[in-house]
Amino acid sequence: MRDAVHQAVLEMVIEGGVDKIGIPEISRRAGVRDSTIYRRWQTRENLVVDALLAASQRTLRVPDTGTLHGDLSTFASELIDYLNTPLGDGLTRTLAYIPESEATRQARETFWASRFQEILPMLARATERGELPADADGRALMELLVAPIHFRHLLTRQPADHAFAERLATAAIQAVQTAPGVRSSP
Amino acid sequence: MRDAVHQAVLEMVIEGGVDKIGIPEISRRAGVRDSTIYRRWQTRENLVVDALLAASQRTLRVPDTGTLHGDLSTFASELIDYLNTPLGDGLTRTLAYIPESEATRQARETFWASRFQEILPMLARATERGELPADADGRALMELLVAPIHFRHLLTRQPADHAFAERLATAAIQAVQTAPGVRSSP
Numbered sequence: 001m002r003d004a005v006h007q008a009v010l011e012m013v014i015e016g017g018v019d020k021i022g023i024p025e026i027s028r029r030a031g032v033r034d035s036t037i038y039r040r041w042q043t044r045e046n047l048v049v050d051a052l053l054a055a056s057q058r059t060l061r062v063p064d065t066g067t068l069h070g071d072l073s074t075f076a077s078e079l080i081d082y083l084n085t086p087l088g089d090g091l092t093r094t095l096a097y098i099p100e101s102e103a104t105r106q107a108r109e110t111f112w113a114s115r116f117q118e119i120l121p122m123l124a125r126a127t128e129r130g131e132l133p134a135d136a137d138g139r140a141l142m143e144l145l146v147a148p149i150h151f152r153h154l155l156t157r158q159p160a161d162h163a164f165a166e167r168l169a170t171a172a173i174q175a176v177q178t179a180p181g182v183r184s185s186p
Numbered sequence: 187m188r189d190a191v192h193q194a195v196l197e198m199v200i201e202g203g204v205d206k207i208g209i210p211e212i213s214r215r216a217g218v219r220d221s222t223i224y225r226r227w228q229t230r231e232n233l234v235v236d237a238l239l240a241a242s243q244r245t246l247r248v249p250d251t252g253t254l255h256g257d258l259s260t261f262a263s264e265l266i267d268y269l270n271t272p273l274g275d276g277l278t279r280t281l282a283y284i285p286e287s288e289a290t291r292q293a294r295e296t297f298w299a300s301r302f303q304e305i306l307p308m309l310a311r312a313t314e315r316g317e318l319p320a321d322a323d324g325r326a327l328m329e330l331l332v333a334p335i336h337f338r339h340l341l342t343r344q345p346a347d348h349a350f351a352e353r354l355a356t357a358a359i360q361a362v363q364t365a366p367g368v369r370s371s372p
Binding site for chain 1: 278279281282283286291294298326329330332333334336337338340341342343353356357360361364
């Protein structure tokens with residue numbers, strides 16, 4: 001049931017944006033009752049974020065190349081490719097466009113906390129190898145890496161390529177290694 | 187006439203997003219003929235971007251604090267404040283949401299090229315003071331500075347403050363000073 005409902009949501013995100021997504025249409029496409037959807041997800045926002053998160057987890061694997069720079073470059077390159085798919089593009093625009101509400105806020109926080117949770121092992125390996133200070137702020141590192149990719153995708157539409165991914169990896173590593181403000185607060 | 191039309195567009199951006207903006211409604215609000223608008227701007231996208239650009243230029247001044255770090259921190263802080271106004275928020279979501287077309291593409295490029303043009307004197311002063319290499323890539327510098335602010339605003343909604351602005355200024359300056367890939371290509 002969960003897969004069929006997710007599938008229906010993703011198709012609708014790809015077709016035209018979240019503003020057109022209603023639970024009646026989702027239940028019709030997925031072949032389940034409205035009440036089943038409400039019982040499991042409570043709100044449309046929860047459902048949309050749950051579906052997008054599952055899709056991101058399936059699509060964006062966490063690299064293990066042996067170096068932090070290699071891992072970050074690969075992660076950034078795959079993110080660039082993902083944002084250029086109809087699903088990745090739809091996902092990002094949906095997250096940017098969804099109006100803010102308590103339900104959205106919770107779903108959004110769950111989404112980003114889960115995305116970050118997935119890459120923690122990659123950062124832990126870098127710390128073990130001595131490539132990251134033990135007190136480095138992993139979230140700040142990842143933000144410096146992925147923000148310019150989303151910025152280009154959503155706002156400037158400047159093309160992003162593998163060289164851009166590598167440059168961002170270098171800049172992000174440098175920032176957490178040297179700038180005291182990018183370390184975690186005690 | 188231009189001011190009245192811009193005003194009508196900005197009101198509509200603040201009220202609810204670009205998808206509801208049609209030339210008939212704009213002309214009604216501004217008290218001008220549809221044909222006048224089409225003659226001057228040709229497309230709805232051109233008009234929207236022209237209005238948003240004029241508003242950004244009025245609102246985001248280019249700082250001159252005496253140091254590059256001071257200028258970038260101030261610029262970033264003021265951008266954070268601007269994105270938290272209804273106009274700045276509407277502008278950014280509009281740019282992210284507007285469907286891609288040839289008209290949009292041109293208008294978008296004009297918008298970002300003009301925004302960058304405005305801050306060139308700030309970068310030139312830094313080069314004169316010896317704070318930036320002569321071949322530093324100013325666009326890359328500004329992208330590292332403003333991308334995380336837009337990323338938080340549009341996607342994670344994590345709060346951004348003055349300390350965040352300062353940290354981004356430090357990271358951006360460091361990246362252009364040391365990473366060879368962030369210098370301009372010859």
